Amino acid sequence: xxxxxxxxxxxxxxxxxxxQAMQRDLGSRDAEFIAAVREIRCGLVSLAGPGGEDYEAVxxxxxxxxxxxxxxxxxxxxxxxxxxxxxxAYGRRMVQIAERLGIATEELLFAxxxxxxxxxxxxxxxxxxxxxxxxxxxxxxxxxxLNPIEPIGEAVHRAGAVxxxxxxSSFGGIPLDVAGCRIDxxxxxxxxxxxxxxxxxxxxxRRTSLQECExxxxxxxxxxxxxxxGLETDGQFRFxxxxxxxxxxxxxxxELQEEGGVAGRCARYSANHxxxxxxxxxMGFVPYLRREHQSPIIxxxxxxxxxxxxxxxxxxxxxxxxxxxxxxxxxxENCFRIGTIGDIFPADIGRLTAAIREVLAEAGVELRP
Amino acid sequence: xxxxxxxxxxxxxxxxxxxQAMQRDLGSRDAEFIAAVREIRCGLVSLAGPGGEDYEAVxxxxxxxxxxxxxxxxxxxxxxxxxxxxxxAYGRRMVQIAERLGIATEELLFAxxxxxxxxxxxxxxxxxxxxxxxxxxxxxxxxxxLNPIEPIGEAVHRAGAVxxxxxxSSFGGIPLDVAGCRIDxxxxxxxxxxxxxxxxxxxxxRRTSLQECExxxxxxxxxxxxxxxGLETDGQFRFxxxxxxxxxxxxxxxELQEEGGVAGRCARYSANHxxxxxxxxxMGFVPYLRREHQSPIIxxxxxxxxxxxxxxxxxxxxxxxxxxxxxxxxxxENCFRIGTIGDIFPADIGRLTAAIREVLAEAGVELRP
Numbered sequence: 001x002x003x004x005x006x007x008x009x010x011x012x013x014x015x016x017x018x019x020q021a022m023q024r025d026l027g028s029r030d031a032e033f034i035a036a037v038r039e040i041r042c043g044l045v046s047l048a049g050p051g052g053e054d055y056e057a058v059x060x061x062x063x064x065x066x067x068x069x070x071x072x073x074x075x076x077x078x079x080x081x082x083x084x085x086x087x088x089a090y091g092r093r094m095v096q097i098a099e100r101l102g103i104a105t106e107e108l109l110f111a112x113x114x115x116x117x118x119x120x121x122x123x124x125x126x127x128x129x130x131x132x133x134x135x136x137x138x139x140x141x142x143x144x145x146l147n148p149i150e151p152i153g154e155a156v157h158r159a160g161a162v163x164x165x166x167x168x169s170s171f172g173g174i175p176l177d178v179a180g181c182r183i184d185x186x187x188x189x190x191x192x193x194x195x196x197x198x199x200x201x202x203x204x205x206r207r208t209s210l211q212e213c214e215x216x217x218x219x220x221x222x223x224x225x226x227x228x229x230g231l232e233t234d235g236q237f238r239f240x241x242x243x244x245x246x247x248x249x250x251x252x253x254x255e256l257q258e259e260g261g262v263a264g265r266c267a268r269y270s271a272n273h274x275x276x277x278x279x280x281x282x283m284g285f286v287p288y289l290r291r292e293h294q295s296p297i298i299x300x301x302x303x304x305x306x307x308x309x310x311x312x313x314x315x316x317x318x319x320x321x322x323x324x325x326x327x328x329x330x331x332x333e334n335c336f337r338i339g340t341i342g343d344i345f346p347a348d349i350g351r352l353t354a355a356i357r358e359v360l361a362e363a364g365v366e367l368r369p
Numbered sequence: 370x371x372x373x374x375x376x377x378x379x380x381x382x383x384x385x386x387x388x389q390a391m392q393r394d395l396g397s398r399d400a401e402f403i404a405a406v407r408e409i410r411c412g413l414v415s416l417a418g419p420g421g422e423d424y425e426a427v428x429x430x431x432x433x434x435x436x437x438x439x440x441x442x443x444x445x446x447x448x449x450x451x452x453x454x455x456x457x458a459y460g461r462r463m464v465q466i467a468e469r470l471g472i473a474t475e476e477l478l479f480a481x482x483x484x485x486x487x488x489x490x491x492x493x494x495x496x497x498x499x500x501x502x503x504x505x506x507x508x509x510x511x512x513x514x515l516n517p518i519e520p521i522g523e524a525v526h527r528a529g530a531v532x533x534x535x536x537x538s539s540f541g542g543i544p545l546d547v548a549g550c551r552i553d554x555x556x557x558x559x560x561x562x563x564x565x566x567x568x569x570x571x572x573x574x575r576r577t578s579l580q581e582c583e584x585x586x587x588x589x590x591x592x593x594x595x596x597x598x599g600l601e602t603d604g605q606f607r608f609x610x611x612x613x614x615x616x617x618x619x620x621x622x623x624e625l626q627e628e629g630g631v632a633g634r635c636a637r638y639s640a641n642h643x644x645x646x647x648x649x650x651x652m653g654f655v656p657y658l659r660r661e662h663q664s665p666i667i668x669x670x671x672x673x674x675x676x677x678x679x680x681x682x683x684x685x686x687x688x689x690x691x692x693x694x695x696x697x698x699x700x701x702e703n704c705f706r707i708g709t710i711g712d713i714f715p716a717d718i719g720r721l722t723a724a725i726r727e728v729l730a731e732a733g734v735e736l737r738p
Contacts, residue, residue: 006396011612013394022391022613025382025566027375027693061568062431063608066590073588097589191609197394199430199568199611219442219588220466221435239432240560242568242611243380244391324396 004319005348008326009141009169009298010191011198012342014252018196021251022244033243034235036250041231043253047172047262048186048204051179056210058203058228061242064168064189066222067201069097071164071185072135074217074224075209076103080132083108083124083161085116085152088142089329090166094135101218106131112143112330115293118151125159133162139170142329144298144337145289146174153182162209168192168201169297173269173341175262184209190245193265193297193341196252199245269296272340272349279353280338283360284367288335297341298326303334308365311336317359323352373688374717377695378510378538378667379560380567381711383621387565390620391613402612403604405619410600412622416541416631417555417573420548425579427572427597430611433537433558435591436570438466440533440554441504443586443593444578445472449501452477452493452530454485454521457511458698459535463504470587475500481512481699484662487520494528502531508539511698513667513706514658515543522551531578537561537570538666542638542710544631553578559614562634562666562710565621568614638665641709641718648722649707652729653736657704666710667695672703677734680705686728692721 006013026033037059044057060067072094076082082103084095087110098105108124110116116136125131134156139146149165156163162184167176171186173193178186186204190196203224210228217223221239230238259265273296277287280301288300303309311327315336318325328335340349360367375382395402406428413426429436441463445451451472453463456479467474477493479485485505494500503525508515518534525532531553536545540555542562547555555573559565572593579597586592590608599607628634642665646656649670657669672678680696684705687694697704709718729736 003393004396004399006394008396008398011394011397011609019392019394019613022566023388024372025375025380025388027373027377027695028380028567029377029696030373030688030693062435062590063606063610065608066431066435069588069590093589100587100589100592189609197391197611197613198397198609199614218469219438219591220462220469221431221438221591222588223469237432239434240380240558240567241432242566242614244388244566244613244617245568245611248613319399324399326396327398 004322004324005344006324006342007344007352008324008339009341012191012195012339013344014195014197014248015255015343018248018251018255021247022197024247026243026247028241028243029236036246037231038235040246040250040253044202044204048178049180050177054179054207055204056207056228058205058224058231060201060203060222060224060227061239062201063198064187064201065093067187067189067203068094068166070222070224071187071203072098072103073101073219073222074213075162075164075185076133077216081129083131083134085121085136086110087114087116087145087147088112088137088140090137090140090142090168094166113145113289115145116147116152118148118155121152122155125155125161131159131161133164135164135166138165138167138176139174139295139297141169141298143289143300144295145293146295149176149181157182170295172256172262173265173297174295175266178204190249194249194252194256195342196249197245199242266296268345269340271346272296272344273299275346275349276338276340276353279349283357288333298337298339300328300335300337303336304365304367306365306367308363313363314359317362318355321355323355373691373693374713375693375711376707376709376713376721377693378708378710381560381564381708382713383564383566383617384624384712387617387620387624390616391566393616395612395616397610397612398605405615406600407604409615409619409622413571413573417547418549419546423548423575424573425576425597427574427593427600429570429572429591429593429596430608431570432567433556433570434462436556436558436572437463437535439591439593440556440572441467441472442470442588442591443582444531444533444554445502446585450498452500452503454490454505455479456483456485456514456516457481457506457509459506459509459511459537463535482514482658484514485516485521487517487524490521491524494524494530500528500530502533504533504535507534507536507545508543508664508666510538510667512658512669513664514662515664518545518550526551539664541625541631542634542666543664544635547573559618563618563621563625564711565618566614568611635665637714638709640715641665641713642668644715644718645707645709645722648718652726657702667706667708669697669704669706672705673734673736675734675736677732682732683728686731687724690724692724
């Protein structure tokens with residue numbers, strides 16, 4: 001069965017060796033598995049950048065959202081107040097999670113095509129009742145926009161608040177100085193830029209901030225502190241880990257190193273993205289974001305202003321040719337998305353855009369470059 | 370690399386074809402993946418037995434404990450009261466989860482070597498403030514004991530309460546008439562008797578009981594009703610699903626059918642268990658449970674009364690020979706456990722017990738048969 005290539009924000013196309021690593025059943029309490037978990041936790045901390053020795057890596061079963069909820073539900077104490085800067089669906093999701101947990105939460109809203117403005121975060125942190133915690137998304141997968149984590153972190157730090165960053169779709173693919181950006185809790189997941197398969201998320205937590213979470217969690221399953229304590233005590237997960245996804249991730253981390261670490265991977269993603277932008281512009285597609293706000297992770301394109309363009313048909317025709325793209329998620333605009341992460345290369349972008357040309361021609365959709 | 374055989378309660382040894390099914394990357398919003406999820410949900414409902422048409426299957430990312438927490442946190446309303454019958458660690462875990470969620474919970478405690486007594490459940494349900502919900506574990510993996518779900522379900526039904534059953538380590542391996550036992554919510558996970566890989570749990574929920582959960586969940590990630598609604602609306606998970614584990618599970622369900630369904634699988638597990646009991650008795654090992662309470666899933670054996678027996682060495686020596694057994698989890702007794710589920714057969718039990726003989730002989734541990 002020939003594989004389709006995934007131009008999605010994850011689950012994404014993984015390397016054959018990553019999938020091959022799942023061809024074994026390991027016991028979750030067996031020494032080899034425990035060693036794999038240890039290797040992964042060390043590998044993640046080494047990606048944090050300078051000052052990484054102050055951080056702990058904690059793996060959490062489930063999707064990335066589960067890991068986000070474990071951080072919010074374990075870090076914000078009763079009586080805490082959370083500010084969430086929002087310019088897309090994943091920022092809004094953090095608000096939804098916090099509100100469901102009964103946490104006093106304020107949403108600081110930005111347009112979906114504008115980055116979060118650190119000055120407005122700073123103002124919000126100094127107006128009215130103080131916030132104990134502040135959260136932002138690094139790369140909003142909704143659009144592909146990059147938010148400026150460093151000045152936001154400085155503002156949060158000056159206000160004496162704890163800083164939570166959803167780096168789901170960027171960590172491992174875009175260099176980020178976790179300590180330098182004053183991050184207390186960073187969340188990502190296995191099936192994003194590290195190019196593993198889905199099954200768990202992970203948290204890079206400043207050790208001193210993590211230690212303050214003891215006894216705070218609203219949930220047993222999503223108790224970040226207890227999960228850390230369990231991993232530290234005997235190296236085991238408290239509850240059944242996704243052993244195969246963990247083995248795949250160990251291999252994925254090795255491949256990240258072989259590619260030259262985060263810098264090397266970012267270079268490939270940037271090359272993928274540049275090839276995509278050139279080819280799509282040549283066809284007349286208009287990106288949703290201004291170039292200076294755009295990440296190399298995923299790119300949003302407006303639907304062509306042509307009545308013959310129907311996204312569902314476009315998607316299906318590309319899928320039949322072996323290329324899976326991604327629908328849009330904007331509140332108001334009709335857009336679709338193309339991811340440039342995973343085990344894909346500029347030549348794959350060339351094959352994808354050639355297929356897009358074919359599909360448009362067959363549908364009689366002419367664009368004006 | 371040669372595979373070790375896992376004599377554990379899961380993650381367990383899976384078939385080569387189940388692992389092979391993970392050699393593909395599918396998009397989580399792609400039609401083929403959505404069809405796989407639909408096939409799995411139908412397959413699970415078909416295992417519920419007669420009256421299955423009144424049930425819905427909902428998949429939840431994470432370990433089985435996450436699915437348990439999603440049921441408790443989504444089904445018991447504010448002001449509800451939960452009775453949990455406990456004769457092992459997994460019953461206690463349900464109490465811990467409910468208490469963490471702020472649910473008024475009462476623990477009805479039994480000895481770890483005695484099944485839950487339906488008459489005592491009945492009495493508890495009719496003493497004092499009424500309970501809205503009652504929960505019990507079907508097969509307590511702590512010991513391998515089987516609890517009598519049918520009379521307990523009758524008692525819960527007479528009391529007008531909602532019945533939650535943790536059938537984590539039994540569902541698919543021991544016949545269970547879900548509707549006949551008056552079960553409202555049954556929980557199990559992918560890496561148990563259906564012989565998939567870990568990554569998600571699932572809930573079989575009586576539709577009318579599930580419909581009453583709307584808006585009750587304490588968590589966004591573990592909102593059972595919202596998860597169901599999402600799967601029903603567009604066939605998609607709300608949050609990234611473990612795509613590879615799902616494909617493995619689809620294959621595992623096909624293999625369950627090929628083996629003759631739950632009855633066929635139970636016959637093999639029973640043959641595994643009978644072979645284990647015979648061989649272990651011949652060596653002089655003493656099982657912890659009386660035979661009439663013992664499931665064919667996992668068996669607890671007491672440490673031999675021989676000062677030369679050290680469990681860690683015993684475990685390691687068996688592991689070096691390619692056999693992974695499981696430590697004990699009893700509060701008071703020194704025991705170990707041997708699972709008889711997964712892609713293992715009576716001949717494998719023979720190889721395991723031959724290795725046990727060797728290891729004991731090498732350590733100079735003589736037993737008295």
